[in-house]
Amino acid sequence: MAKEKLVTDLRLLPMDRWQKRVIKHKGNIALRCGRQTGKSTVVARKARDLAIEYPGTTTLVVAASQRQSSLLFEKIRGMFDQDNADAVKFVSRKTGENLTDFKKRRQKASIYHSEPTQTRIELKNNSQIFCHPTGRTGAFIRGFTVDFLIADEAAFIPDEVWVAIVPMMATSKKLRKTGWMILLGTPAGKHGYFYDAFQDKNYLHIHVTSEECKRIHKDFLRKQRYKLTKIQYAQEYLGEFVEEYDQFFPTKELEKCGTLLWEFNKDYDPLNKKYYLGVDFARYGGDQNAFYVVEMDRHNFLKGVWSKTTERVGATESIGRIQELDKKWKFIRIFVDSGGLGGAIYDVLREKMGKKVVGLDNSMRSIEINDDPSEKKRSILKEDLYSNALILMESNKIRFKKEGNVINSLKSITFEYSSTGRLLLKGKGNHLCEAFVRACWCVKNKGLRLFLA
Numbered sequence: 001m002a003k004e005k006l007v008t009d010l011r012l013l014p015m016d017r018w019q020k021r022v023i024k025h026k027g028n029i030a031l032r033c034g035r036q037t038g039k040s041t042v043v044a045r046k047a048r049d050l051a052i053e054y055p056g057t058t059t060l061v062v063a064a065s066q067r068q069s070s071l072l073f074e075k076i077r078g079m080f081d082q083d084n085a086d087a088v089k090f091v092s093r094k095t096g097e098n099l100t101d102f103k104k105r106r107q108k109a110s111i112y113h114s115e116p117t118q119t120r121i122e123l124k125n126n127s128q129i130f131c132h133p134t135g136r137t138g139a140f141i142r143g144f145t146v147d148f149l150i151a152d153e154a155a156f157i158p159d160e161v162w163v164a165i166v167p168m169m170a171t172s173k174k175l176r177k178t179g180w181m182i183l184l185g186t187p188a189g190k191h192g193y194f195y196d197a198f199q200d201k202n203y204l205h206i207h208v209t210s211e212e213c214k215r216i217h218k219d220f221l222r223k224q225r226y227k228l229t230k231i232q233y234a235q236e237y238l239g240e241f242v243e244e245y246d247q248f249f250p251t252k253e254l255e256k257c258g259t260l261l262w263e264f265n266k267d268y269d270p271l272n273k274k275y276y277l278g279v280d281f282a283r284y285g286g287d288q289n290a291f292y293v294v295e296m297d298r299h300n301f302l303k304g305v306w307s308k309t310t311e312r313v314g315a316t317e318s319i320g321r322i323q324e325l326d327k328k329w330k331f332i333r334i335f336v337d338s339g340g341l342g343g344a345i346y347d348v349l350r351e352k353m354g355k356k357v358v359g360l361d362n363s364m365r366s367i368e369i370n371d372d373p374s375e376k377k378r379s380i381l382k383e384d385l386y387s388n389a390l391i392l393m394e395s396n397k398i399r400f401k402k403e404g405n406v407i408n409s410l411k412s413i414t415f416e417y418s419s420t421g422r423l424l425l426k427g428k429g430n431h432l433c434e435a436f437v438r439a440c441w442c443v444k445n446k447g448l449r450l451f452l453a
Contacts, residue, residue: 021206073118080111157193274332277293
């Protein structure tokens with residue numbers, strides 16, 4: 001089978017039906033798309049077409065961060081650079097012509113009024129395209145009069161920014177019948193300007209999932225569905241609006257998984273099962289240490305079999321408690337909170353008990369894959385620990401006991417998204433939850449060797 005030719009000119013890429021609608025539409029557009037569906041490419045092409053079709057207009061490209069706005073702007077500039085290359089390709093240096101005259105003739109044929117920069121394109125038809133991050137308030141983009149506003153990852157632009165943005169198009173709407181907005185990105189909750197745009201009849205609404213995109217391999221999406229939580233997959237690849245502020249661990253999952261009956265004297269089986277401990281130490285001013293034990297069978301199915309919280313005690317007492325638990329349970333791994341006060345306890349435990357003690361402090365830590373130091377390292381973050389636990393629940397790979405207030409602790413965890421799209425987790429009385437998610441990390445730790453960065 002002949003190998004397909006790679007198309008490097010974005011102007012020539014074949015378009016999906018929804019992309020053709022974007023190009024043809026005159027007015028506001030709201031694009032809610034899954035990852036890698038081609039939204040930024042078609043919007044870049046739309047921006048290029050508008051600047052050419054409507055001479056003397058101003059287009060402003062914004063996003064919450066400089067990096068995000070620059071990525072879209074670079075695609076727009078890439079298309080204009082192709083246009084410019086076509087415009088000057090027949091201008092060659094004549095015999096005996098000096099360099100200055102040659103450059104003047106090339107500039108005369110060029111579509112650019114001046115050399116483009118990283119934040120501005122100025123065309124000879126007097127159209128301009130600017131690129132700026134919004135920041136948290138939009139204070140630094142005030143003053144523009146805009147014909148076309150393009151907001152990338154619009155869901156993550158703070159509400160305060162839209163107060164500064166919308167008035168920029170007031171005169172354009174009246175004088176030139178422009179003042180159009182193109183909002184694009186993946187959703188981040190049922191709130192904000194981006195969400196409201198999909199309830200506004202003055203916008204053309206486009207919703208495209210990654211599963212509908214023929215350019216994305218189905219096997220890739222299958223792996224992502226397995227890797228991510230249902231909420232994360234729905235937002236990132238299905239382009240669905242999820243709740244703005246909700247329990248990270250849904251009640252229905254907690255009720256489904258919190259059905260285990262287990263007794264130590266009857267069910268403890270160290271010959272055929274493996275046991276892991278997760279520990280969370282009280283912070284400065286904190287009031288509880290938390291311990292959680294999970295059992296893993298030969299099929300990697302987990303059972304949360306024991307939990308306990310204690311009043312805050314000294315480091316020596318905490319170390320002694322963990323050693324006592326280890327004698328009783330014979331743990332394969334002990335995942336401890338190695339941040340803050342836990343750092344000193346971790347060091348002592350590591351010295352006394354060796355490599356079975358693993359530090360997870362919800363901040364950056366390194367992993368060596370397959371015990372090979374030459375392999376690429378990656379990081380474990382708080383959202384990794386919590387997402388792993390939720391995926392276990394959603395995929396029916398864990399059951400746990402109701403007692404010990406673990407369900408109440410898990411219910412206390414809520415989530416939202418920052419202006420840059422990062423998942424933020426919050427919760428009161430979450431010591432037991434922290435111990436729980438660390439213990440659940442045993443499914444990831446299997447076959448890995450963790451060490452402090």
